[in-house]
Amino acid sequence: MTAPATVPALDTLRAEAISALDAASDLDALLTWERAYLGPKGALTAFLRSLGNLPADQRPEAGRSANALKIELQATFSGRHADVERSAIADRLAAEALDVTLPGRPHPIGTVHPISAMIDELSDIFALMGFRTVYGPEVETGHYNFDLLNIPADHPARDVWDTMIVDTGAGGPEIVLRTHTSPMQARTMETSTPPVRVVVPGRCYRYEAQDSSHEWMVHQLEGLAVDERITMADLKGVLAELARQLFGPTRRIRFRCDFFPFVEPGVDFAVDCAICDGTGCRVCKHTGWLEMGGAGMVHPDVLRGVGYDPERYTGFAFGLGIARMVMMKYGVDDVRAFAAGDLRFLRQFASLTA
Numbered sequence: 001m002t003a004p005a006t007v008p009a010l011d012t013l014r015a016e017a018i019s020a021l022d023a024a025s026d027l028d029a030l031l032t033w034e035r036a037y038l039g040p041k042g043a044l045t046a047f048l049r050s051l052g053n054l055p056a057d058q059r060p061e062a063g064r065s066a067n068a069l070k071i072e073l074q075a076t077f078s079g080r081h082a083d084v085e086r087s088a089i090a091d092r093l094a095a096e097a098l099d100v101t102l103p104g105r106p107h108p109i110g111t112v113h114p115i116s117a118m119i120d121e122l123s124d125i126f127a128l129m130g131f132r133t134v135y136g137p138e139v140e141t142g143h144y145n146f147d148l149l150n151i152p153a154d155h156p157a158r159d160v161w162d163t164m165i166v167d168t169g170a171g172g173p174e175i176v177l178r179t180h181t182s183p184m185q186a187r188t189m190e191t192s193t194p195p196v197r198v199v200v201p202g203r204c205y206r207y208e209a210q211d212s213s214h215e216w217m218v219h220q221l222e223g224l225a226v227d228e229r230i231t232m233a234d235l236k237g238v239l240a241e242l243a244r245q246l247f248g249p250t251r252r253i254r255f256r257c258d259f260f261p262f263v264e265p266g267v268d269f270a271v272d273c274a275i276c277d278g279t280g281c282r283v284c285k286h287t288g289w290l291e292m293g294g295a296g297m298v299h300p301d302v303l304r305g306v307g308y309d310p311e312r313y314t315g316f317a318f319g320l321g322i323a324r325m326v327m328m329k330y331g332v333d334d335v336r337a338f339a340a341g342d343l344r345f346l347r348q349f350a351s352l353t354a
């Protein structure tokens, strides 16, 4: 049997291998190349295995040449592998580079709702007059919502047409959605001793047809002050200060007799219209006055109901419609706008809280 010319065959293998290695441009191609030439089933391994077929005198030189080629190919492969890996990393870094000089993407920031902004403003004003802001439950018992406020079971305000009833109370307490923030009067007094000075902002619910000035859910702010020697003059002073803080230093307020079961005497109170200075305009419906809410001196029965001695303590209470304050201050003419979720409306108030 005639052996193949071994050295020329190895030269061909070398030329092929080097050219294939040059052509391998990524890590996958390099590994394929390694398997094809240096792997257990690769061309060089096959060549080494075939050495046994050579005549004995040619084997040592062919073996040396083949081993030298193996070392050369391994070294070239390692160098090439390192180059490709470096450039792959460089490519990836370039592709994933962050341009820290680019401007950031703006995240839309919400604005504080005008009702919330008004609650904050009112809380601040009352805090300066010594009132603490407290919050109460929106789901309330009839006991706190009505009984302790001198509203007996046969009072028209307890009628289903006004009150959202959660549980009529057969076999347990009557549960309602509070119709006003006034239940916190009793809750606060039950757990404090005079002097008491609190304001209570929060949602209230009435079973009511909606129109531009009525909503079935309204925000109220309740105020209560109880101490020895509190008089109607204190109530007037506090509400006058509120009107001036909200609507300007020259504002005047007006009290007119009104009836609420939990105060005696009771008043409604109004502020002279800041928009027309009391001469009459669309916002004040040409009366020159803007109604702010109801108030009065805490009824002795309410004080007695929470264990206060009405001979020793007196107090005043008031309730403000918060949406109404915003409407009066900013000339909003439809109360439904506050809960309608129209961002164009709400964003007009962004500057109030910026």
Ligand SMILES: [Zn+2]
Binding pocket: 273, 274, 275, 276, 277, 278, 279, 280, 281, 282, 283, 284, 285, 286, 288, 289
């Ligand atoms: Zn006016």
